[in-house]
Structures are given as C-alpha cells and as structure tokens.
Amino acid sequence: MSDYNNESLENLASMSIRALRASKHDEAIEITQEMISRRDDHAGAHAVQFSSLFKSEKFEQARRMGGRAAKLNPESVFILNNQACLQLEAKQPAAAAGLLKSLIDQFGEQGQWLYNLALAQRMVGNFEYAINTFRRTLDYQPEHDRAAFQLADCLKIVGQHEEAVRAYDYVRLLRSKHAPTHSNYIHNAVANNGLSATDLDHELSLWRERFIPNDKRYTVDQPSSALSINIGFLIGVIPDLWLRSMVVPVINELANSKDSISVYWHDEKPPINLFDEQVSVVLSANLSDANFARQVRADGIDIMIDICGMRLGSRQRALGLHLAGRQYGWLAHEGYYATPLVVALDQKMDAQRFYIESHNETTQAAAKKTLIGIASQRGLAYEVIKTWSYILQQLPDWKLLLDAQENHIIKALRQRFSSMGVDSNRLIFDKKLGAAKGSVVLDNFIQNDPVTASYALHSGGILVALSGPLFPAQQSAALLSQVDRDDWLCASTSEYVARAIALADGALAEPLNQEQFDLSRLNNLQTFATHFRNTISS
C-alpha cells in the first residue's frame, strides 16, 4: 500500500486502469483502495474496483461495493448490469430492479435486461409486471428459453392455466431435447384439460421413445421376502394438503410395521417434522437419474411407489430403468406412465382408494343460497369457470364460495368469472366459511381434489361431480364410489349443470352421516395401510 503513498490521484487512476486492462486485478483493487481512502466519492476508482472484483470473481465483495459504484457511475452499463445480476444472485430483487430500470431508461430495452428485470419482479411477487416483462423479453429474443419458462411458470402461479399450458408448450419447442420440459408440459396439459386420451397416449409413447434409456444395468429382481419388504416412496412436488392428509399418515403407519420404508424426497424444500423416525428420508432432488437409480439399488428397494408422475421432480427416466422389482404410481400422476414398468396402483386398490385424514380446522356454514366451489386453490380451468358461470347465470340469487386464498389467484378468478358475465360480488373468498349439511358443492371436474371433496362430504355437503377422460378428473368418481354415492356422479356436463340447479332449487338429496362416513373407511388409517400393503405386495 505504501508504494502508492507518493503518487498523485491522477497517476493512481491511470495505474489502476492499466492494471485492470492487464488483468492484474489484485493490483487494481489495491490501487483503487488507496484512491478511495483519499477521496471516497471518486467515481473512477469505484468503477475500476468494481470491475476488478467482478472479473476476479470476488462477487460478494463486488456486490457490497457495487451499490456505491453504481450511484457514482450512473451511466456505466457494465456496473449497472453486473451489479443487478449480483443483487439477483444475492436475492435482493428490489435493488436489482432499480438498477435494471435505470439501465433500460437510459439505454433502451434489451432482451437480457428485460429478462433480469422480470426475474426481479417475480422474486418480489409482482407477477403481472413479471409476465409483461418476460413477454417483452420474448419480443426481442423469441428463442430465450429461460424467459419462456419463467413466463409459463408465472402464468401458472396466477391461475391463467390455459395460457400457461400454451406457454409450457412453447418452452418445449425451444428445449425439444430436454426431458423435464416435456414432463412439465404433459403434467400441466393433463391437469388443465389440454390433452385428449389419445394425445396423452401419443405424448407418453413419444416420451418413452426419446427419453428412457435402454439400460438394463439397474434392473432389480422381485421382492426378496414377503414378510419384510423395503418400500420406497418417491415424492415430487405435490399439493401440501394431499401430502399431509393422504400420503404422510400412510407412510408413517407402514413404518410401524416390519417393513422398511424409505422416502425419496424430490422437492427442493426439505420435509420438516413430517415423517416418523423409522422412515428413512433421502433428499434426492439434486441427484441425476443414474445416481438416483444407483441410490435406490443400493438401498435395496423392493417396491417403489411413485407419487409424482410427470410433476416437477419427475423420475420417469429412472423408473424406466426398472430400479425396483415392482413399481407403482399412486395418487399424484397422470394415470399412465411413459414406461409400462410402472403400474397405476389406484385402480388396483378397488373400492378403497383413499385414506384422507380428517382436518381439524372448523369452518362456519356459508350463508344460504351459496354454492360451494371446491379445489380452486390453484385457480380453475376454463371449462370449470365456464360451467360454474353458466350455473350462476341460471341462479341469479345465488353466490359462489371459492376456496382460493392467494391474492393473485383470487384476482384472476374474479377477472375470469367476470369475462363470463359473472359479477365479482357474486364470488366469496373466505377461508372461515365452508360447506354445511345440504350445501350444494360443485366439484372442480377437471382437476379433482379428493381431500377438499372429502371435507365437504364430511360436512354434509352434496357433491355435484363429473368424471372426465383423464386420471385427474376421475378421482371424485372413485371417492364417491368409496362413500357409496356413485349415483351422485353426473354423466355429462349438461347433467352436472342440471343437477346443480335442481339441488339449488330444492331437489332432495341425502347427505352422508357420520356412520356412513365411518363405514366408507375414508378415515380408518390402520385398515387402509393394511389394504395398501396387501395390494402392493400381492
């Protein structure tokens, strides 16, 4: 440091630039440190120091001084842009957005700046702004696959499902050889009525052809012992309510038996206080498919239960390698698998398909003349909104209670119902309210939710349900069958509408009572776990 004491500030400035140009970053940092100690608002010194830190990959140091450097050098594209990136990396989206806006205001729009700005907006939860900005990014760079993916994701989050499916399809056009992109599209399309049964068949056979390697190294034999088996559960990103009410209790119950239970956890957020001690939890989100297969093989899993399907965290490639003697899909899947090596367990469970833990939250009965629309937490598919709107138009004195809670979903639902001619004051969003004895409960007939449906049934609601061609739309039919109410299932959309209107007009229907509910074994964990174990091992 002392070497520079006798140099003038001008000389130091020249020396620092020379050092930077010669990639002598440490020297440049040292010189600029001396300059800043003499004059702490020296713009050039800050600029050179930031650049040197950045180029020598001392990112955290660069970020810490980058704010000041940007302030002193408000027209430096390099500083503004890179500091914005560093702030984004450090999860400081507001600071990043400010810098990016300044860049765009000064120098005009550029694809990458727009993309980073949109990311920042997404991180702060400003989804509408993010959606518009991702779209602007794509106007400049139509092949910007990350922007396309983020756009699709944001559209899904705000409940614009049909647009999201189209956007995921667009991502697939850009990442045509990327298996997870294909899975993502398939899952979202199935969940939103975007694929017919034949389409799904074509998609899955195409997936198998393209993405499942023909590799027998991982193939495992049949279960070793009928008395004690190693059961693996592969859990992807599934709705929290399903996880807690249908999956975790069964796993914990099975873990109390002689069997050994492993959970392969594919969500990046680790499970906290979900599973009992006997359950071995493997955090496998970051494993490659091959490493995952190796891990499962090393664990000696006899039966693997996939609770993911094509959802985020999908391991269809690994399942295609036949990594366990028997492989089943359960609950959270699309009904069929790309590989014939996985069998849908749900059908094999016959009449007793579900165990659903009773929920503790109590709700007040909604006011009279209120229809209860269930499974709208993540928004609703267009077909459902269209049908429910039609019912509301036929029942002008009635309102609709929806169970969505997130503000952006509520906003989207209001807009979408409004575009169907339903005034937003006819929609009620109140988590304290729910079904009561005799309430008319409209099922989300595209993406069924057996948990909320069972809660509604338990409260005495009359479920108006309709079975669709794909698995997500067939859950309610199975649930009604389990509670011995097959006759509540409608055969067509027109029957669904007519039934809802007739019930609202006072048509009689006998709600379930506690005795019937108990008989259905929906809430008998021990019986269900035994049935489950027998089914997978038989």
Added chain:
Amino acid sequence: MERSKIERHFNCGRYQRALSGLSENERSAWGDTTKLRCMRAMGHKDAIAYADQLRSIISDRSEAYPMTTSERNNQLRYISLVYAEQNRAKDACTIMARLCKKSPNVAALHREYAFALSNDSQLDKAELQLNRAIKLKPDSASSHAQLALIYCRTGRADAGYNGYSRAATLEPNNVAYTQRLLYWSNYLEHTTQQSNYQLTQLWVNKAFPNQQSVSDTLNTANPARQLKLAFVSSDFCAHAIRFFIQPLLTGLNKDEFHLTGYSDAKAVDQATAAIGELCDVWRDSSQIDDTQFATQITADKIDILVDLNGHTSGNRLGVFAKHVTPIQLSWLGYPSTTGLKSIGYRITDRVVDPSELHDQFFSEKLLRLSNGFLCYKPLENAPDINPSGDQSHIRFGSFSNLAKISSLTLDCWSAALLAVPKSTLYVKRQQLTNKNASGFFIQQLVDRGISEDRIIFNHSTAKVEHHLDEYNNIDIALDTTPYNGTTTTLDALWMGVPVISLKGQTHASRVTASILYRLNLSGLATDTVFEFGERAKELSALQETLHELRFGLRKRMKESALMNEKQFGREFGNALRSQWRDWCHERDLTQTTTASLDEVKK
C-alpha cells in the same frame, strides 16, 4: 454416372441432373424408382404415365432386370405416392393396403397408406393407419403432422394443434411445422393475440434468421405517377378469395394503378381466368422458386406487392422476406400478423381490429379503411331465396369449415338450441361422412344437453350454386368462434339468412361483427355465450323480422359498403397512395442526406 452422385443430385433437388445421370446408366430397379421419385418431385406431367408403366411391368413380372421383393415394394410405394397426389387415390389405396398387409410393422408404409386414404377422403381409415404408424414409430414428426391435419379437417383443432406441436418439437429446424402450428393456433379459443404473436416471432426467427433485406429498388419515387400494383396468391381459382379480389380489381382506378396478378394456384379454372382478365398483366408463378419469383417481380418493376396468403398453405412469404418492392402489404387471406418486418402494412378496419387492442400484436402497420376491410361480389348465378317452410320450428344452420367449430362455438350453438325449444341444427360439410368427425360433434352436443334428433348433418359435395341453395333450408345461421366465417357469413346473408355471432378479441373472431356492422345489424354480434342464446331466442320469436330479413337482406347488402366496389377500390387505392407518398418522401430525404454527406466529403 455413379449411383452416389445421382443420389446426391436428388437430395439437393437437382432433379434434372439426376435424370440425365440415370439415362446414362443401365436400367435397374433402383434407377427406375429414382427416376419416378425425380419426376414426382418435379411435378412432371408424365409422372403418372411412368408410374403406370412401372406398375404394369411389376404386375406382368416382365422386368428387364432382377428385382428383389424389397425393391419391388419400394417401387410400389412411390407408384402409390404418385397416384395419391394425382387424383388416383383409390389405386394408391389398393397398392398400399397390400403392402401394409405384407409388412405390418413398417411405420412408413402405414403413414403412406394414410396419405392415400386422406386423398381419397377416407379420413377415418387414414386416422387408424396413422395411429398404427405412431405406435410403431412414436418419434416420426411427419406421422404426427399428418394426423394433426386430419384432426383439424375433422373438427378437432385442439388435438390437431397438439399433433403439430409434437411434430415441431421432434423437428425443431423444420420451419413448416412451426408455421402450421401458428396457423392452426388461430382456430383455438385459448389462443391469445400475445401467444400467436410470440409463435409468429419464433417462426420468423427460424425461417429468416438474418431477415430481411431492405428493398433496394430503382423504382421512380414520383408520388403522383401510376403505380404498379401486384397481388400474390395461391388461391386465384375456385376459392373464396375470388369473391373479394374481383370487386377490388374492378373498383381500383386503372389510371392510378397498373395491375399484375401472380398466380400460384395449382389448379386453373374459370375463376382463374375471370380474375386474370381484370389484371393488366397475369403471370403463373406456381412453377418457379422464390428466387426466380423475386427476380420476376423486380423485372416487372412492381411498386406495391400485396400478399393474400399470410401463413396459409402455398404462401410465398419467402419472396416477401426478400423485400422485393418498395411497399409490401398483407390483406385478407390470413387473420393475423405475418410477422415479417418486410411487410409494412395490413389493410383492415376499426371494427375487426380496434386500435387499442390490436396494434401491438401486428408487425405490420394497420391501415384501417373507413367502410370495412373487404368488398364482396356474390356468385352471379346464386339461387333465388325461397320463403321459410314450416314455421313451427326454427332451423339453425352452419356451413362452416369443421375446424372452426370449436368448443366455444358448440357452447354458443347449444345455448341457441336450448333457448329455442324444438329448434334444429343443420350442419353441412363433406367431412361429416367420416364417423370420427360426426360422432365427435354429436357427442359434444349431447354432452351439452342437445338430443341427437335435433342435429341434421348434410355431407354432400354440391356445386357452389347448389350449396347456396341449401341456405333455403335454414332460418338463422350460427357463426363460429374464435374463427368467424367470412365467405360463409356473407353467403348466408346474401341468401337472406341472418347470422348470429360471438365476437372476441382477435381479428378472426371479429370478422362477422365487422360485416354485420356494415349492414346495421351489430346487435347480432354478441359478447357472451349467454347473450348468443338470448339473441337466438329473440330473433326466433320475431317471425316477421325474420321474414323481412329474408327478403330484404340482399337489397340491404347491395346498398351497403359491403358491395360498393367503387368506394372500396377508392379507399383501398387511397390507402396505398398515401403510403406511397410517404415512401417517396422518405426516399427524397434519404437521397438529400446522402447528397449532402457526399458534398461534405468532397
């Protein structure tokens, strides 16, 4: 010539050289098959005769050379393809059925059989064959695309779109699949203008990555001179486009515009001749490639070039991307943006493309004509209008393309049928002979609470004047959405049948609204499905109004802007002239600036 060299010529599209090479060699099974493939690729007029010759040799087993079974089958495949393409689809089907039976596990054979069946209008069987082909080879893009087209033609555009999406994913560098995808997206109710625009931009990026050269024309920049105006279309034949191009060509002032028609039509008929007669110069451009075509246009010194195809099949956007004339614009044939920066303008109107909604989703500047974006000239020998028959029930009807009958359309139609008890729905389309198509529609309507006995299908392929006569069998026409009828709407109105429509956000979903607006019938363009049903109910109850409309609509149309050729020609011409003046002004400015810079340099 060596076999590999001939194959190279063939693969590079140098068919004539491949043929010359073949003629030097001794005859062989491979040689004859390659010759047939060359002739087929060239669209050679003698291809079918040569195919006949080869077929007869095969059936007589009188080959002049040894031929393995595999070679024979391969030759038969190409014979069948030539037959399928040249109106001998039945013969093609016979050959392919036998080949598929012999080799049931060859996916390509099933696909080619499906091609023959499609050309023979046996779409159900074609669908079956394609599903087999896909099962055998799931990653064949062409099988998915072929199946997608069948889905679209038989009214399952959603499934069609998904099929094209798979094809485009399998072959991302094949821009034709991306183009089909964006074309069919116009038919889907969930397509937003944004998503369509985005797909179009993607296609432009892929098709013309270094797009698009700026016009370096030598045309004189005189704002007042007569302009050479040219139209490019692959539909200058017995196609709906004739009802709109003829009045424009008639209405344009010939002192101001010298007219050229570039016809890419594969079929030439009376309509082609009629359009040709209205042009000062008529050229058949169907046999030349984009580069040759661009050279021709430059040689003709065209000032303004109008595209009538957009992204429809047979388009010449490749020529427009070369920016061969000072001004290029798009009109009529396609309901959305072309995406090309080289196409500067698009003719439209305020109802069909309201400014605040649409401008940002077109790469073209929208030129809005005051009295509508189209002018209609009906068939001269259109049949007379008959009085309504039995007044006891209302007969709704639609003669639309099946692909346009979306789920939303069916919602609208069901709303109308439910609102008017005892009414019937008369749907006329040839593709309804296919059980998959008719079964699908019936099921969709039954699901919506309409009993099957209220639906009447007609799948005759009558001549156009007889087709119009069918309108005498209906009282109220129901439009499709989000892709409205254009000619279908106008035909219905011309036959005295009012049309109820649901208007949306896109150009395609607002065309009928624009037409109805010109006739002071905007009330028939509704905003919601519920309103659609209510309007059907109201109109059905007003028998007198229906009667008045039946016998008054023709007169009303004749007196409206919809059929005012002169007014339309004048407005269209003025719009072009105004852009031409701007172009001249800009060119003057550029030249002045260049001259000043040169002086400074000196």
